[in-house]
Amino acid sequence: MRLKDEQKIDLFFASTLTLVGQVGLVGLTMPLIAKQSGVAIGTLYIYFKNKDDLIHALYKEVKKRFGATIFIGFSPELPVEEGFRVIWENSLRYTVSNFPEQLFLQQFIASPYKREDQAMAVARPVMAPLAQLLERGQRQGLLKPDTECLIPSLLFGFVQQIAAHIHHTPARLTKTFMDTSFRFLWDAIRG
Amino acid sequence: MRLKDEQKIDLFFASTLTLVGQVGLVGLTMPLIAKQSGVAIGTLYIYFKNKDDLIHALYKEVKKRFGATIFIGFSPELPVEEGFRVIWENSLRYTVSNFPEQLFLQQFIASPYKREDQAMAVARPVMAPLAQLLERGQRQGLLKPDTECLIPSLLFGFVQQIAAHIHHTPARLTKTFMDTSFRFLWDAIRG
Amino acid sequence: MRLKDEQKIDLFFASTLTLVGQVGLVGLTMPLIAKQSGVAIGTLYIYFKNKDDLIHALYKEVKKRFGATIFIGFSPELPVEEGFRVIWENSLRYTVSNFPEQLFLQQFIASPYKREDQAMAVARPVMAPLAQLLERGQRQGLLKPDTECLIPSLLFGFVQQIAAHIHHTPARLTKTFMDTSFRFLWDAIRG
Amino acid sequence: MRLKDEQKIDLFFASTLTLVGQVGLVGLTMPLIAKQSGVAIGTLYIYFKNKDDLIHALYKEVKKRFGATIFIGFSPELPVEEGFRVIWENSLRYTVSNFPEQLFLQQFIASPYKREDQAMAVARPVMAPLAQLLERGQRQGLLKPDTECLIPSLLFGFVQQIAAHIHHTPARLTKTFMDTSFRFLWDAIRG
DNA sequence: TATGAATGAGCATTCATTCAT
DNA sequence: CATGAATGAATGCTCATTCAT
Numbered sequence: 146m147r148l149k150d151e152q153k154i155d156l157f158f159a160s161t162l163t164l165v166g167q168v169g170l171v172g173l174t175m176p177l178i179a180k181q182s183g184v185a186i187g188t189l190y191i192y193f194k195n196k197d198d199l200i201h202a203l204y205k206e207v208k209k210r211f212g213a214t215i216f217i218g219f220s221p222e223l224p225v226e227e228g229f230r231v232i233w234e235n236s237l238r239y240t241v242s243n244f245p246e247q248l249f250l251q252q253f254i255a256s257p258y259k260r261e262d263q264a265m266a267v268a269r270p271v272m273a274p275l276a277q278l279l280e281r282g283q284r285q286g287l288l289k290p291d292t293e294c295l296i297p298s299l300l301f302g303f304v305q306q307i308a309a310h311i312h313h314t315p316a317r318l319t320k321t322f323m324d325t326s327f328r329f330l331w332d333a334i335r336g
Numbered sequence: 337m338r339l340k341d342e343q344k345i346d347l348f349f350a351s352t353l354t355l356v357g358q359v360g361l362v363g364l365t366m367p368l369i370a371k372q373s374g375v376a377i378g379t380l381y382i383y384f385k386n387k388d389d390l391i392h393a394l395y396k397e398v399k400k401r402f403g404a405t406i407f408i409g410f411s412p413e414l415p416v417e418e419g420f421r422v423i424w425e426n427s428l429r430y431t432v433s434n435f436p437e438q439l440f441l442q443q444f445i446a447s448p449y450k451r452e453d454q455a456m457a458v459a460r461p462v463m464a465p466l467a468q469l470l471e472r473g474q475r476q477g478l479l480k481p482d483t484e485c486l487i488p489s490l491l492f493g494f495v496q497q498i499a500a501h502i503h504h505t506p507a508r509l510t511k512t513f514m515d516t517s518f519r520f521l522w523d524a525i526r527g
Numbered sequence: 528m529r530l531k532d533e534q535k536i537d538l539f540f541a542s543t544l545t546l547v548g549q550v551g552l553v554g555l556t557m558p559l560i561a562k563q564s565g566v567a568i569g570t571l572y573i574y575f576k577n578k579d580d581l582i583h584a585l586y587k588e589v590k591k592r593f594g595a596t597i598f599i600g601f602s603p604e605l606p607v608e609e610g611f612r613v614i615w616e617n618s619l620r621y622t623v624s625n626f627p628e629q630l631f632l633q634q635f636i637a638s639p640y641k642r643e644d645q646a647m648a649v650a651r652p653v654m655a656p657l658a659q660l661l662e663r664g665q666r667q668g669l670l671k672p673d674t675e676c677l678i679p680s681l682l683f684g685f686v687q688q689i690a691a692h693i694h695h696t697p698a699r700l701t702k703t704f705m706d707t708s709f710r711f712l713w714d715a716i717r718g
Numbered sequence: 719m720r721l722k723d724e725q726k727i728d729l730f731f732a733s734t735l736t737l738v739g740q741v742g743l744v745g746l747t748m749p750l751i752a753k754q755s756g757v758a759i760g761t762l763y764i765y766f767k768n769k770d771d772l773i774h775a776l777y778k779e780v781k782k783r784f785g786a787t788i789f790i791g792f793s794p795e796l797p798v799e800e801g802f803r804v805i806w807e808n809s810l811r812y813t814v815s816n817f818p819e820q821l822f823l824q825q826f827i828a829s830p831y832k833r834e835d836q837a838m839a840v841a842r843p844v845m846a847p848l849a850q851l852l853e854r855g856q857r858q859g860l861l862k863p864d865t866e867c868l869i870p871s872l873l874f875g876f877v878q879q880i881a882a883h884i885h886h887t888p889a890r891l892t893k894t895f896m897d898t899s900f901r902f903l904w905d906a907i908r909g
Numbered sequence: 910t911a912t913g914a915a916t917g918a919g920c921a922t923t924c925a926t927t928c929a930t
Numbered sequence: 931c932a933t934g935a936a937t938g939a940a941t942g943c944t945c946a947t948t949c950a951t
Contacts, residue, residue, distance in 0.1 A: 147914045147950060169447035171361050175942060185916045187944080196942065248446045254500075255439045256360040293513060294501050295520055302493030310485050322484060329486055333524030341931095366925060376933045378927085387925065529929060529935045551829035553743050557921060567937045569923080578921065630828045636882075637821045638742040675895060676883050677902055684875030692867050704866060711868055715906030748946060758912045760948085769946065 154192055156182050158203050166245030170200075170252035200258045207246045212271030214239045219274060225282040226331060232275065233327050236300070240308040241318045247308055272297075282336075289336050296334050303330060345383055347373050349394050357436030361443035391449050398437045403462030405430045410465060416473040417522060423466060424518050427491070431499040432509045438499055463488075473527075480527050487525050494521060536574055538564050540585050548627035552582075552634035582640050589628045594653030596621045601656060607664040608713060614657065615709050618682070622690040623700045629690055654679075664718075671718050678716050685712060727765055729755050731776050739818035743825035773831050780819045785844030787812045792847060798855040799904060805848065806900050809873070813881040814891045820881055845870075855909075862909050869907050876903060 160181035164173055175196055179186045193199035215235040219228060240247050253259060279296055282288035288296065307326060311318060351372035355364055366387055370377045384390040406426040410419060431438050444450060470487055473479035479487065498517060502509060542563035546555055557578055561568045575581035597617040601610060622629050635641060661678055664670035670678070689708060693700060733754035737746055748769055752759045766772040788808040792801060813820050826832060852869055855861035861869070880899060884891060 149914065165446075169361075169443070171443070172448040174940085176940085186942090187916055188914075190943065191914060251442055252360075252362070252446060255356075255443060257363045289520070293507060293516065295498070295517055298497035298501055299490070299494050299520055299524075302495070302497035303490050304493070305496075306489035306493035307486070310489055316484060325484070326486055329480070329490055329524045332526075333490075333520045335523075365923085367923090370934095377925090378933050379931080381926070382931065531935065547828075551743075551825070553825070554830040556919085558919085568921090569937055570935075572922070573935060633824055634742075634744070634828060637738075637825060639745045671902070675889065675898070677880070677899055680879035680883055681872070681876050681902055681906075684877070684879035685872050686875070687878075688871035688875035689868070692871055698866060707866070708868055711862070711872055711906045714908075715872075715902045717905075747944085749944090759946090760912050761910080763947070764910065 149191070153182075153184075153188075154202075157189065157192060157199065158206055161199070161203055162207075162243075162245040162249060165249045165252065169248065170256055170258075197258060200253065201260075203249065204253050204258075207249060208271060210243075211239060211246070211250075216274050221274070221277060221281075225278065225285065225287045226335075228278045229282075229331065229334075230327055232278070233300070233304075233330055234323050236304045237307060237318060237323055237326065240304050241311050244308055244312045247305060251305075286336050288334055291334075299333055300330065341383070344373075344375075344379075345393075348380065348383065348390065349397055352390070352394055353398075353434075353436040353440060356440045356443065360439065361447055361449075388449060391444065392451075394440065395444050395449075398440060399462060401434075402430065402437070407465050412465070412468060412472075416469065416476060416478045417526075419469050420473075420522060420525075421518055423469070424491070424495075424521055425514050427495045428498060428509065428514055428517070431495050432502050435499055435503045438496065442496075473525075477527050479525050482525075490524055491521065531573070535564075535566075535570075536584075539571065539574060539581065540588055543581070543585055544589075544625075544627040544631060547631045547634065551630070552638055552640075579640060582635065583642075585631065586635050586640075589631060590653060592625075593621060593628070593632075598656050603656070603659060603663075607660065607667065607669045608717075610660045611664075611713065611716075612709055614660070615682070615686075615712055616705050618686045619689065619700065619705055619708065622686050623693050626690055626694045629687060633687075668718050670716055673716075681715055682712065723765070726755075726757075726761075727775075730762065730765065730772065731779055734772070734776055735780075735816075735818040735822060738822045738825065742821070743829055743831075770831060773826065774833075776822065777826050777831075780822060781844060783816075784812065784819070789847050794847065794850060794854075798851065798858065798860045799908075801851045802855075802904060802907075803900055805851070806873070806877075806903055807896050809877045810880065810891065810896055810899070813877050814884050817881055817885045820878065824878075859909050861907055864907075872906055873903065 157178060160178050161173065164177055164181055168177075175186060175189055178199075179189055182189075189199065193202065215232050217231075217235055219231045219235075221228075223231065275297070279288065279291065283290060303326070310316065316322075348369060351369050352364065355368055355372055359368075366377055366380055369390075370380055373380075380390065384393065406423050408422075408426055410422045410426070412419075414422065466488070470479065470482065474481055494517070501507065507513075539560060542560050543555065546559050546563055550559070557568060557571055560581075561571055564571075571581065575584065597614050599613075599617055601613045601617075603610075605613065657679070661670065661673065665672060685708070692698065698704075730751060733751050734746065737750055737754055741750075748759055748762055751772075752762055755762075762772065766775065788805050790804075790808055792804045792808075794801075796804065848870065852861065852864065856863055876899070883889065889895075
């Protein structure tokens with residue numbers, strides 16, 4: 146008996162993200178995922194109950210990966226500005242080099258797959274370190290007060306647009322680029 | 337084409353946007369559009385060659401509407417900061433109160449419907465006044481230099497995230513909200 | 528526009544019964560029904576919401592037809608024995624010449640299609656004249672007392688087996704055959 | 719074949735009959751049989767070449783069991799009426815307490831599994847004692863003449879309907895019930 | 910033997926599109 | 931113009947069967 150292969154799930158995730166990058170959630174079909182993965186359709190249904198299940202599992206995974214990445218090298222001891230710079234650079238680097246994941250998140254959120262319930266609950270805890278950083282910065286008077294979630298909105302909106310821009314043009318994500326864009330961000334949010 | 341027809345096209349556009357708000361591009365079908373519009377399916381095919389055609393026409397229309405709205409009250413004579421404030425408030429107001437259009441744009445761009453060719457060409461000319469404002473601001477040293485399209489990225493990314501946030505929470509778009517958020521924007525981009 | 532054709536439903540019913548006669552409920556598929564009917568698969572779904580719906584509609588129809596047939600020429604004024612003879616001959620003739628309907632009923636009842644609820648409710652009222660005949664016969668002492676539904680069990684079980692027998696052998700349903708078999712029935716149930 | 723294997727086959731037969739009672743032949747699948755039996759799917763294919771094979775083996779088995787049961791306590795020396803009574807009570811008891819087997823037979827006969835050839839051949843020899851009893855009864859003038867297989871039709875049709883009735887109602891198979899029903903049977907067929 | 914992952918044909922169903930009315 | 935019945939390709943999914951372990 147072949148053993149159920151955990152790697153296969155990663156393969157399916159990768160195939161799905163590739164396809165989302167090519168045809169969007171709109172064009173995503175189980176036959177396509179199977180073909181892209183080099184397995185028979187039936188195999189997909191060994192690892193996932195149905196398409197919905199696959200998509201939700203991928204959503205969780207992508208959220209997790211993003212959360213795991215953007216805080217690399219970050220520590221609550223870092224000065225506020227440094228903390229933001231680390232998160233900024235991580236976010237930018239990750240989002241630019243994993244553009245399909247970005248697309249997937251956007252498309253997912255505005256699709257019939259989104260169920261208000263459990264799926265969204267993933268977001269909160271993952272972002273806790275950022276929330277604490279915001280709070281600390283505001284306590285120290287280093288950040289503008291923000292009761293309306295403006296700072297995260299700006300941060301993630303900005304990242305998203307930059308990633309899209311880089312993806313659609315020959316532009317590359319250089320050190321200068323990250324410095325310059327961080328200047329924009331920091332000037333926007335500092336107190 | 338008679339007036340009656342124009343009204344019908346608007347009806348189809350409105351129905352489509354409503355549905356995109358409910359089920360996303362993923363769930364959008366011709367039967368649904370027909371039902372939402374109160375016409376028979378066949379009727380849709382009198383006004384549009386096919387689904388692709390309908391969606392592209394709507395894309396053009398939405399782009400046009402957005403372009404027509406964000407420059408209301410704007411004039412090249414306005415001081416740079418004032419000009420930005422006008423555009424900012426227009427964008428924010430429009431995007432918040434036409435959230436399905438926002439969703440449609442996002443979903444469209446990453447879908448099999450997007451054809452590299454003509455569709456994207458619409459964007460450029462519509463945004464010309466903004467491009468000129470940016471240029472003027474930079475010439476006058478009022479804006480940071482921006483060779484990488486960072487300012488539009490920040491502007492539109494920020495707007496998008498705010499609209500999504502307001503759409504998913506009980507928050508409302510108050511005058512204070514617009515002032516505060518504009519402060520973020522302006523601090524980010526001013527030289 | 529073609530008009531929705533009521534005859535088409537009869538066509539689908541006939542095709543389905545033919546197929547049940549050939550491959551049973553087990554082998555019944557929507558593609559087969561479509562092919563047997565000479566229409567595209569999609570057409571089936573214009574007339575029936577789904578396979579389940581089609582099968583239940585057919586069940587109701589078959590029940591109705593059987594009920595409508597077995598009382599032809601019957602009247603509550605008929606002497607009890609005469610009444611039974613009429614019903615017997617009708618049942619026999621109908622069941623023998625519509626054997627697939629018989630199969631369908633049997634298979635349906637013991638299938639996942641059977642829903643305890645509404646479908647079974649059809650049976651009762653249709654059989655009312657028989658119930659009254661039984662009661663009258665017993666009141667007049669012409670029939671054995673029967674608190675256990677034995678008479679209907681014998682009547683319908685006998686018919687069913689005879690029909691199956693005739694269907695599987697070269698035997699034909701002659702007048703003599705009907706007389707002889709009625710003798711069996713009447714001797715069994717008369718008081 | 720070892721004892722262990724025989725037990726497993728019985729297990730598979732029992733599981734299959736249970737499932738037929740629950741979902742009919744229509745809903746019977748190999749995964750279900752495996753799960754109901756507590757083995758892996760592959761195991762089924764060690765004992766049976768394929769689904770068809772399993773079902774035919776079960777058909778033979780059920781026929782055999784029925785044949786083995788209805789003649790318990792019967793002997794060609796018994797007076798004709800007594801003989802019938804024994805067979806009647808055996809049939810009734812067996813059919814009522816093994817209703818899924820009854821369903822299986824009915825469903826099988828009108829399914830794509832039925833192959834005209836070997837399967838049906840089982841029936842004849844099994845019923846030989848009954849055929850002899852009929853012949854003896856007719857020779858002695860105790861039974862009506864029956865060239866059309868009416869007596870077996872009545873016997874088995876009646877049993878079937880009674881079993882179904884008992885299965886669908888709270889009725890129980892009492893001694894009185896068997897006496898009363900036998901009266902019906904005997905009156906029908908006696909000369 | 911026993912397992913269950915893998916396969917792919919086949920089913921139920923939907924939906925973009927056509928066209929007779 | 932407007933209709934909606936008809937079409938059939940394509941989707942999501944199941945299941946009989948195989949085979950590596």
